[in-house]
Amino acid sequence: MCGQEPMTDPSDAAIVPADGRGERRSIPDATVARLAVYLRVLTALAEQGTVTVSSEELASAAGVNSAKLRKDLSYLGSYGVRGVGYDVALLVERIARGLGLTRGRAVALIGIGNLGHALAGYGGFASRGFRIAALLDADASRVGELIAGLSVRHIDDLAEIVRTEQVSIGVIATPAQAAQDVCDRLVAAGVTSILNFAPAVLVVPEYVDVRKVDLAVELQILSFHEQRKSLRTRSRRRAGLEEVG
Amino acid sequence: MCGQEPMTDPSDAAIVPADGRGERRSIPDATVARLAVYLRVLTALAEQGTVTVSSEELASAAGVNSAKLRKDLSYLGSYGVRGVGYDVALLVERIARGLGLTRGRAVALIGIGNLGHALAGYGGFASRGFRIAALLDADASRVGELIAGLSVRHIDDLAEIVRTEQVSIGVIATPAQAAQDVCDRLVAAGVTSILNFAPAVLVVPEYVDVRKVDLAVELQILSFHEQRKSLRTRSRRRAGLEEVG
DNA sequence: GCGATTTTGTGAAGGCGTTCACAAGCCGAT
DNA sequence: ATCGGCTTGTGAACGCCTTCACAAAATCGC
Numbered sequence: 386m387c388g389q390e391p392m393t394d395p396s397d398a399a400i401v402p403a404d405g406r407g408e409r410r411s412i413p414d415a416t417v418a419r420l421a422v423y424l425r426v427l428t429a430l431a432e433q434g435t436v437t438v439s440s441e442e443l444a445s446a447a448g449v450n451s452a453k454l455r456k457d458l459s460y461l462g463s464y465g466v467r468g469v470g471y472d473v474a475l476l477v478e479r480i481a482r483g484l485g486l487t488r489g490r491a492v493a494l495i496g497i498g499n500l501g502h503a504l505a506g507y508g509g510f511a512s513r514g515f516r517i518a519a520l521l522d523a524d525a526s527r528v529g530e531l532i533a534g535l536s537v538r539h540i541d542d543l544a545e546i547v548r549t550e551q552v553s554i555g556v557i558a559t560p561a562q563a564a565q566d567v568c569d570r571l572v573a574a575g576v577t578s579i580l581n582f583a584p585a586v587l588v589v590p591e592y593v594d595v596r597k598v599d600l601a602v603e604l605q606i607l608s609f610h611e612q613r614k615s616l617r618t619r620s621r622r623r624a625g626l627e628e629v630g
Numbered sequence: 631m632c633g634q635e636p637m638t639d640p641s642d643a644a645i646v647p648a649d650g651r652g653e654r655r656s657i658p659d660a661t662v663a664r665l666a667v668y669l670r671v672l673t674a675l676a677e678q679g680t681v682t683v684s685s686e687e688l689a690s691a692a693g694v695n696s697a698k699l700r701k702d703l704s705y706l707g708s709y710g711v712r713g714v715g716y717d718v719a720l721l722v723e724r725i726a727r728g729l730g731l732t733r734g735r736a737v738a739l740i741g742i743g744n745l746g747h748a749l750a751g752y753g754g755f756a757s758r759g760f761r762i763a764a765l766l767d768a769d770a771s772r773v774g775e776l777i778a779g780l781s782v783r784h785i786d787d788l789a790e791i792v793r794t795e796q797v798s799i800g801v802i803a804t805p806a807q808a809a810q811d812v813c814d815r816l817v818a819a820g821v822t823s824i825l826n827f828a829p830a831v832l833v834v835p836e837y838v839d840v841r842k843v844d845l846a847v848e849l850q851i852l853s854f855h856e857q858r859k860s861l862r863t864r865s866r867r868r869a870g871l872e873e874v875g
Numbered sequence: 876g877c878g879a880t881t882t883t884g885t886g887a888a889g890g891c892g893t894t895c896a897c898a899a900g901c902c903g904a905t
Numbered sequence: 906a907t908c909g910g911c912t913t914g915t916g917a918a919c920g921c922c923t924t925c926a927c928a929a930a931a932t933c934g935c
Contacts, residue, residue, distance in 0.1 A: 412854075413921075413922065414851075415921090415922065415923090416922090417851055417854050418847065418851055420854075421844075421846075421847040421850040421851060422831070422844075422847065424850070425829055425844075425846075425847075426831070439881090439882065439883090440882075440883070441882085446831065447831060448831040448832075448833075450923090450924080451882095452923080452924060452925070452926090453922090453923065453924075455882095455883065455884065455885085456884085456885080456922090456923080456924090458883095458884090459883090459884060459885070463883080463884070465882080465883050465884080466882085466883075466930085466931065466932090467881080467882050467883040467884080467929070467930040467931050467932090468880075468881045468882050468883075468930070468931040468932050468933095469881080469882070469883085469931065469932070470881095470882070470883085471883090483854070484850050484851075484853055484854045484857070485853045485854050485856055485857025485858075486850065486853055490849075490853055490856065492849065499747075499748045499751040499752060500748045500752065502744075502748060503744045503745045503747060503748030503749075504748075504845070506744040507744060507745065507845060509829060509845060509846045510845070510846060510849065512846075513846040513849075513850070515846070515849050515853075553853075553856050554849060554852050554853070554856070577856065577859060578852040578853075578855060578856050579852075580848050580849065580852060584670060584754060586667070586671070586691065586692060586693040587693075588693075592859070594852055594855045594856075596848050596851060596852060598843055598845075598848060599666075599667075599670075600749070600752060600754060600755070600843075601666075601670075601754045601755060601757075601758040601760070602663065602666040602667065602670075603825050603841050603843060604735075604737065604755065604758075604760050604799060604825060605666040605669070605729050605731060605758070606659075606662055606663055606666060606729075606841060607799050607823040607824075607825060607839055607841060608729055608730045608731055608735055608760075608798075608799070608823075609657075609662050609665075609728070609729045609730050610823060610839045611730060611735070611798050611799070611822065611823050611839075612729070612730025613730075614822060614837070658891075658892065660891090660892065660893090661892090684911090684912065684913090685912075685913070685914095686912085695893090695894080696912095697893080697894060697895070697896090698892090698893065698894075700912095700913065700914065700915085701892090701893080701894090701914085701915075703913095703914090704913090704914060704915070708913080708914070710912080710913050710914080711900090711901065711902090711912085711913075712899070712900045712901050712902090712911080712912050712913045712914080713900070713901040713902055713903095713910080713911050713912050713913080714901065714902070714911085714912070714913090715912070715913085716913090
């Protein structure tokens with residue numbers, strides 16, 4: 386019913402200068418989000434030994450329709466073979482390259498509370514090419530604590546860490562009221578991509594990308610659909626299409 | 631640059647039967663997601679004593695433009711006053727009602743690993759009207775463990791718990807390979823809304839809503855934009871618009 | 876080699892959401 | 906009571922994304 390695709394803000398469609406024979410073409414944000422999913426599915430296929438996959442198979446494994454999948458892949462170039470399908474290994478490589486995953490990026494995680502702790506221990510980052518370079522917190526009493534093999538450092542060390550570890554992405558897992566301050570520090574340190582788990586709207590310069598994940602908002606969206614479903618049932622009942630109470 | 635709005639799948643626009651004088655009109659998924667954000671901002675405003683707010687003020691606090699905000703609110707009805715703005719308390723009430731948050735919904739959380747643990751302890755759920763009714767895990771050795779005041783129960787008790795606790799939303803925080811099985815159990819137990827943190831594509835009947843949060847995908851999207859930024863700089867340099875290397 | 880079959884890649888069409896711009900409406904001052 | 910200023914609500918235009926449908930291309934069998 387309500388699909389599973391995450392989404393990005395369509396207000397800024399990806400722009401590529403279209404210089405010479407540089408990048409092929411601008412890739413829509415919605416497509417980028419799906420490419421990441423295809424990559425995950427393809428990696429799993431590769432691990433179980435699948436060599437070739439058709440758009441139909443891959444699409445159904447990723448939960449989209451095949452026309453959309455083909456159009457998405459076409460933004461990267463023509464890597465399929467008509468009548469045959471796609472080479473799994475080649476596609477994995479192309480998508481990874483398209484998403485800029487060729488060199489593993491360093492991530493700094495700020496806010497070692499409940500959620501920060503879980504994120505620090507989450508294996509999915511490392512397994513998909515992201516290296517957690519540092520854990521930081523403002524609470525001095527947490528500094529030095531060892532989590533997932535990393536020692537927690539103080540937020541004041543942020544700028545230095547970003548420089549020495551070449552951090553390109555900051556993850557904010559602090560309480561809401563600390564988020565903007567941490568965000569400002571990240572931007573000042575030169576970080577231009579931020580993933581925000583705090584339930585707060587961040588203000589950043591236009592050249593900085595922010596993605597947010599708000600757990601309560603997700604539940605509220607589901608709540609809306611739940612209500613819609615029960616309203617629908619109720620009004621159908623009222624209309625006498627089913628037995629009346 | 632890349633905005634902060636989460637997104638839903640546009641492939642299924644909300645449908646309301648438009649019977650008699652039932653619901654006003656269909657609310658787009660993108661709007662629903664933003665309404666949840668407005669609600670958060672408005673609640674904060676109310677707490678600090680603000681009585682009235684203009685679309686311009688609220689929009690900038692929520693990080694959207696005012697036209698969009700007004701159109702979003704208009705789906706709920708006409709609750710603003712021209713020349714004045716919106717009554718904060720009234721709007722909070724209307725949005726909460728629109729999202730179906732009038733009665734607090736019960737949530738079952740399955741998978742008490744790293745992430746599940748953090749989610750169980752996350753205060754943001756309770757504070758926004760969601761009650762965690764049960765924690766479940768397939769690992770018998772975890773059963774009985776006390777987390778955030780709740781005792782972990784075995785996944786086999788799911789159906790019973792859903793019935794007795796009136797669970798309407800299931801949250802999956804298991805490893806990827808267990809996700810589909812847990813999902814099937816939820817659906818079988820009558821749950822029609824699922825929030826999935828496992829990096830897996832869930833197959834569900836069309837009447838079930840699934841939202842997914844994939845942390846690695848979020849990072850990959852940021853990675854793409856990082857690459858785009860550096861590519862742009864590089865090609866500009868190559869074009870001689872800046873000093874050459 | 877050639878035709879049948881399969882599957883990709885992509886113009887074109889359609890749908891949905893965002894943005895624009897302004898009429899309608901409310902308040903307060905005079 | 907009227908006027909001026911401010912803010913909402915919304916039709917219309919625009920743009921992006923999805924979906925459709927088919928030509929192009931590759932393999933297989935004969």
